[in-house]
Amino acid sequence: MNIASALIHKKFSDRAALFFRSAGKDSVPHFFKLHSENSLKGMFEKNAQFYIEHGLIEEYEQSLRRLTAYQPTVGVSITSLSAYRYAIAIHFTKHLAEIFRLTPEREMSIQTCLQEAFVNALVHGNLGIANEYDNASSLDSHYERIEHKLREPDYATKRIEIMAWKKADAIELAVFDYGTGLPSVLHSTQNNTAAHGRGLLIISSLADKMWIGDVPTSLYMRFGEKKINDRHK
């Protein structure tokens, strides 16, 4: 690392520490750079409350503010580019399984739903791309559109935040993107043979509750509470 990079790195850390002290919190989030899938494997052992990928100051501070405001038990903020390259949702769920002592079935449900919400936040939310492929050629075009957008810094640096709360017997999760709102989270298909649009169906089948949060670009899911029709059993 040369002197200029070292100064920038120190500047990032100092500002983050100041931000947290001013917010009345003692803990400092864990900042990370993603070089490969392997760097995710040991990352969550830091046991931080927040994990924030290094990036543009304005954008990671925006994430810091949101994470601080919502106070999840554990939260992650990553860029869209990293979201495309690495299976963050899967690694994050493994971490939740340890700290919340999830049953294998609960872990499976959460991992599945989080992956769907996460990809939705990336593709439809931050990148604003609809699923319009119906053959191998248009699937190629779909992924080319994704990669084309990710070559633009404005899209590549857009954040996705995943937050998890332990609430009594339930686990609550939220995925936030920085897209344009509702259409990104309501993508669904009624056509069983369509090659896309199943994400929402899967989430609504596995999660006990699903809803759009107070921020339009947020999807919440709850696991562990009895469903309404089970309450009287």
Add this chain to the structure above:
Amino acid sequence: MDINMQRQNSHLTVHMSGQFTFNDNQSFKDVIAAATSDSVQNVTVDFAGVDFIDSAGLGMLLLLRDNCSHKNINVSLTNPKGQVEKIFSLSKFDQLFSIAG
């Protein structure tokens, strides 16, 4: 995801392992290409080694099915387990594919 393909006469068997997700479109293109190559009549996709699938993976399977049906190539799925079996069930994939094991 790792993919291993074996061809025996007109039958192509695709052994997959790991996680089959949104990130695997490039490698699955090779499966579609191999399945629709000359003189393949049956394709079996073996999920014994797959521990996770997302809706993008389901979509890729449906694209495989569609591409093969244009050439009257039969596609079947075998040995789904755990989360994969659950997602196939939720998505009513038994109505779209022959699923065994």
